[in-house]
Amino acid sequence: MTKTEKLKDKAIRHALTLACEQAKDKxxxxxxxxxxxxxxxxxxxxxxxxxxxxxxSLAQARDKQTLACVVELVVTELANIGYHVKPDAVSFTSE
Structure with missing residues (x-):
């Protein structure tokens, strides 16, 4: 992995960590x-x-249409670092 790729990966991981923490709260x-x-x-x-x-929990989130909130958090945090992804790049499953 090149230095540039490491920096990109670090930025993505940081943005997704922020989105994850917000999603856990909301x-x-x-x-x-x-x-x-x-x-x-x-x-x-x-x-x-x-x-x-x-x-x-996943079914309840689908019923309450809160999955869109998670998608918005992910898309927004990635856009903040210059990566504009489509909402269909985000998928959901249960553990």
């Missing part, structure tokens, strides 16, 4: 998130997987 049952990316093809290769504590 969305019941939200647990954590992870990402995958080809650092040579950003932002189009960037995907974010969000995890809820269980299937019931």
């Amino acid at each position: 969305v019941a049952g939200f647990s954590w998130l992870t990402h995958q990316a080809n650092l040579k093809q950003l932002p189009q290769s960037l995907t974010v997987q969000c995890y809820f504590t269980d299937a019931h």
Whole structure:
């Protein structure tokens, strides 16, 4: 990994950590998130997987339409560092 790629990865991890902490505060049952990316093809290769504590929590978040809040947090934090991702780059599952 080049120095530039390390800096990009660090910035992405920091932005997603901020989004994760906000999501934990705002969305019941939200647990954590992870990402995958080809650092040579950003932002189009960037995907974010969000995890809820269980299937019931995920279903409740879908029913209350709070998943859009999590998507907005992720997209906004990434945009703040210059990576404009589409909302469909964010997906959800339960642990």
